Amino acid sequence: MAKQAKTAIQPTRSEDFPEWYQQVVKGADLAENSETRGCMVIKPWGYALWENIQQQLDKYFKQTGHQNAYFPLLIPLSYFEKEAECAEGFATECAVVTHHRLEATKQEDGSTKMEPAGELNEPYVIRPTSETIIGAAFSRWTESYRDLPLLINQWANVMRWEMRTRMFLRTAEFLWQEGHTAHETKEEAIEETRQMHSIYEKFLREHLAIPTIPGEKSEAERFPGADMTLTVEAMVQDKKAIQAGTSHFLGQNFSKAQDISFTARDGSTQHAWTTSWGVSTRLIGTLIMAHSDDDGLIMPPRVASQQIVIIPVTPKEDTRDAVIDACLALAQTLRSKDFHGEPIRAHVDKRDLRGGEKKWEWVKKGAPLRIEIGPRDLESRKVCLQRRDQAANEKTFLDKEEFLQNVENTLQEVQDALLERATNFRDANTHTCSDLAEFEKHWQSDQPGWLVTPWAGTTEEEETLSKKHKISIRCLPLDQQDGDEAPCILTGKTTKARAIWGRSY
């Protein structure tokens, strides 16, 4: 096709969204597949993003009184037998350790063959989540109401043997945080569940520039063993939903299975009320699908691996050193400034490559701001600024001092622009619907977006509808649970509740 637009990523979003996603990940050098089935290598540019996410979330967790701790990777099989509902939810996708050594035998051709040896009496499961093993610790730690609340978070790797994997969005091993708390009263535990849910919503909106619908999962979509699951649902550019984070109120289900009991104020023995909540490296997949364009990754400034990349333009050898020195000095000045309480992350690309090559590399890597400085800019004290959220060839020439004075604002402008774009996209692709025929027709289109409907159906009715159209109730939005009364789209029963339906990852 002679008239095809020149883009850095092939195919484009509209040509083939799933393949575009893989190419964005590759082009940005975020991660790659490994020879361990379904597991990826997170490369430095991707891991730096995770480190920023981790540090910023961790601050919110600590501000709300949570402490980090670390629990064993391997869970005794017997723990799974105790909490059958949760265990069955993960049983089909568990990595099981059955042996504790290898036996090496020399082959005839001189090579070494290794085989498992030392079979364990009781096998272990690599944690798919840690409710059971943390619950066992909580049981040891809880004697009196004075020991409560327990407010614990763990940053860890977990493993779920998924059949179909996709980098960041669904991998057999992934990195995450899992909060686990135990409380004296039901009200306190529900309040904790809601608090962490709000923190996720705020973090996604303010840090990742991703607007989400905070809501409750229907019974069919709840975490196995939970009484209530709250979720933040994001819409990405193929109009599908991604469950970006969940916060579960577990009632007394786990505390009864694991005997997390305590002597209450009245002297009686009670079971604690527990919660768990988590987000994972899936946030990175969500971020990529929400913001990136046909030129590659776009990172929101607050979590960007580098916020500003400075490219020295050095056409002549005799001015080369002076240009590079000016770039290094500018980076130093930028690093002494704060953006949201963190030193600005600035990088000078000194590599001996052509300017155009460098530029496109940083476009694909999604650096929010690019600065070019050439020999003539030294005299005029100017810089050339390019914003990743704007077209790749758009340039602004600024006095260096002016740029420095406004740089925090410029970063925030990029951040805000991304949020606004994502919010507009989400809103343009979410429609209310109260007519069943219209509802059924809607899902025949290619990228149908979301529908909001009055809903009072049963779990069975929900599952029938979901299966038929390959959709699910993403959530019952919290801010619409007290909507006007309207007839349920399926049953016609009068209801105040609304459900958001959509395809999902």
Next chain:
Amino acid sequence: MAKQAKTAIQPTRSEDFPEWYQQVVKGADLAENSETRGCMVIKPWGYALWENIQQQLDKYFKQTGHQNAYFPLLIPLSYFEKEAECAEGFATECAVVTHHRLEATKQEDGSTKMEPAGELNEPYVIRPTSETIIGAAFSRWTESYRDLPLLINQWANVMRWEMRTRMFLRTAEFLWQEGHTAHETKEEAIEETRQMHSIYEKFLREHLAIPTIPGEKSEAERFPGADMTLTVEAMVQDKKAIQAGTSHFLGQNFSKAQDISFTARDGSTQHAWTTSWGVSTRLIGTLIMAHSDDDGLIMPPRVASQQIVIIPVTPKEDTRDAVIDACLALAQTLRSKDFHGEPIRAHVDKRDLRGGEKKWEWVKKGAPLRIEIGPRDLESRKVCLQRRDQAANEKTFLDKEEFLQNVENTLQEVQDALLERATNFRDANTHTCSDLAEFEKHWQSDQPGWLVTPWAGTTEEEETLSKKHKISIRCLPLDQQDGDEAPCILTGKTTKARAIWGRSY
């Protein structure tokens, strides 16, 4: 014994050092054993220590150009077969994953039984270290000399199925960092090995207040597959050695096994020169054994979970609020101050417990400074300061302003005092020896400390001597490799080299 000194930890160090250690860990609430064989739960007070260690080390790694990344937990068995020497070193202690799901069967009594199902074609090993899997990635990443050096670090959990475990010092699963680098030349790789070794020495000395002997491991004690292993060896209070960190020059051994090759400047194909280096949660065990006393843990201020604990003394209800408010205000002021570039970590213990109970809890937990404020101190604007490195009943009354003005110095004084004490102890228990009879007699005592001897023996001679006396060459100290010529203590051969011998963990 009527006259026994009152100490918070029973038994004391001199009564039973190994049991004292367990009781210090327990009394400080750092960690506890779990039901997963050989694995511990790191509790919040212990994990905070690890977070500080991690953040401070990470800064040094990044300052020297390293980037963090993340590689799969599970290593295909075939990788172990490729690098046989290293694999055999870990083969006797590997957790092996052989199945990828569980099958639940309901028992007659209504309970659920879970059994491994879905056997894998190729089993996986939980990483005991990641040379092989990171090497496989390096092989993909290295085409030209322009791609070098690769300077990668990973913070991760690893697993070695140890038969005898001891919390922090040797556990089946532990947390660590592993640096892995690949270089164009041998010289560059050796320089990297030395650089990271120096960073470990400096970190232990300046941050953990632990003096170490930087040296080279003898061939017998080297990492399997390494051409040179550098180590930092610490002496703890039972005069044994702990290998606190190692940095390995791997030559081209791994790069040849894993084909980390590149097109060199002259167009030829070359194998890269690689290094690896690591420290682990073992540092916490070393810290405990190096500094703690019969009252419990002593944390060096730079890495302490909390640096200053403020205890409100509230004998009367009517002054209680005012005292607590004053304590909270003091903590706030302290947090606005910096100690080595980090906000001071201050905690107010508001719990409704008797003052004496609180005090002893913080003594056992090793907080470097304790501050008490009571109702009378409010009027006189005084604080009562207690230093953990001094006797538990020693108190200094200071004007609050004076305390605040000097607080960074006071913290540094505690830090320096711990380093000085540990250095004096180490020096007093390290002796030079050039006579074999004297050497052999030395190891008959209960806590023999270290001996430095001229050494030119073979690996076999070293192993014979080591076995006989249950000792090992801890290292060949770098600063004594050009010592005066002297006859080797065993063989009589003239040598400039010195070896440090000792018992070890």
